Amino acid sequence: MDETARLAMLARVLGSEVRSAGVEMGIGDDAAVLRAAALGGERLVWTIDEQVEGTHFRRELASWQDIGWRSFMAAASDVAAMGARPRGALCALVLPDDVDDAALEAIARGQREAADATGAPVIGGNLARGTALSITTSVLGACASAIPRSGARAGDGLWLAGDVGLAAAGLRALETGRADDRRLTPAVEAWRRPRARIDDGLAMSAVAHAGVDVSDGLARDVGHVASASHVRIVLDEAALRRDVTLAAVAAALGADALDLALYGGEDYALVVACPVPITGFRSIGRVVTGEGLALRGADGERAVEPRGYDHFGERRDG
């Protein structure tokens, strides 16, 4: 396909028609156009995320459709973490010669599925040739007021919606050739098909003081909340070990469930600091005065290094 044909294919798969409140012009012009008043909130929440082959995914570990899906969800999750509803997305792709038209269409199908699942259509983008495949997604959302990382207060509880550690376990299963082990299916699925927790984000937005999505690992992302909020956060080891799915997956892998929970990223769970319980969230710790991150277990409290999960032997950079 030449460029015109590829753009027409992308417009067809992603949907060139206007399919979301506020979208006046979509794919096919210099820029997309949205009507601010129709987006459903006076604050705009806007993010960009880039997934690079070799750093964030390997094509042999997921289908092209999965790769499109998860790149979209990673960006949508940032908007969910602010308590906003995603309203539209722009996607930029760098395509090496060994990504053919069928692969591009499959990536776009995965993006479209994720767009449909989040209610945020892809309304524009960019194609470029390059030596390494990358997928960049910018998502724009709206809300009445945004929940920052920096608002946690001593006395808040720490609450979790979604899984932590499963996606990292799934990646490990894939990398070690154990994806066919049925006990590991929930983990493999968690890595290949994560979901931005939009409804949970909306639920917490009315009451939470601070929020973050777990993209780089609980320790690292909650560590960001602690440092941005100038508080100390104490995680509850028993609560983190209580997840039966994670425990079963960890046992099948011969891994430690707590290690996966603390350092495994890419599940896109939401963690919030909030003085009251929130439907859909479970308690995993509390916010106190001080600084840093700690874990309280049966034998007392110990410091936790706010690092993320290293995959593909490289440190994650974003």
Added chain:
Amino acid sequence: MDETARLAMLARVLGSEVRSAGVEMGIGDDAAVLRAAALGGERLVWTIDEQVEGTHFRRELASWQDIGWRSFMAAASDVAAMGARPRGALCALVLPDDVDDAALEAIARGQREAADATGAPVIGGNLARGTALSITTSVLGACASAIPRSGARAGDGLWLAGDVGLAAAGLRALETGRADDRRLTPAVEAWRRPRARIDDGLAMSAVAHAGVDVSDGLARDVGHVASASHVRIVLDEAALRRDVTLAAVAAALGADALDLALYGGEDYALVVACPVPITGFRSIGRVVTGEGLALRGADGERAVEPRGYDHFGERRDG
């Protein structure tokens, strides 16, 4: 520098403080937050552009600062072409190991200069490791109503603000080692430091029927307007040859000025279809019924292929 130090450096260079109307939260959270009502128009105009090393630039042909500047301006120009004012930007970088901290800081300085020149601060972004350098910029702007590519009508004039062909001449001068030739300085500068024509975009937005920025070459970009608007556009050869700077640069290069004007991209001039003259724009043709693109010269009218300029021996893809 580790990642935390690099992010702190970027926040310092790009400006972590809120510096634009409507920006409530900038660099440092999951997403940026803007107040829709403060952006200065009820339509949001939103674009994404990616510049890839080897496809869009080569590091030996420009400084890191130039590379940051021009990647930002390419995206801001899309917003200008819709008649909107850029209000903020997100930048995602993929960094190979051979782009060191000093280079990253210089890229950011170029982005900051461009952000200051356009009034659209960088309020968020993403860093990722990869094998090939790329810079992705998403720009969000606002306007009362956006000017599409598809609105040109028979009877409109075709109007140009800015230069066409100079940037391509500058790239050719750089590639052939003639950047020190003083006669070619305006061309080299045009390629290294293009400017999004925001004021011209605002000026045309009240009266123009259609608009586009010349990123891929006049023939190709005006061809998009013709096909999207279902009209024929006739360019005026004498008007295109009238540019004395381009004529002098073409002579120094031994190139044809018309060829540079028609097929040279990356000047980010604005072309609009409009029934009345606009301050700052000059007449370069007219819109008639029919389809396709033509050039009217002394010996009559001939068809023009709506192709772009091929640089680095590769076809441009976006």
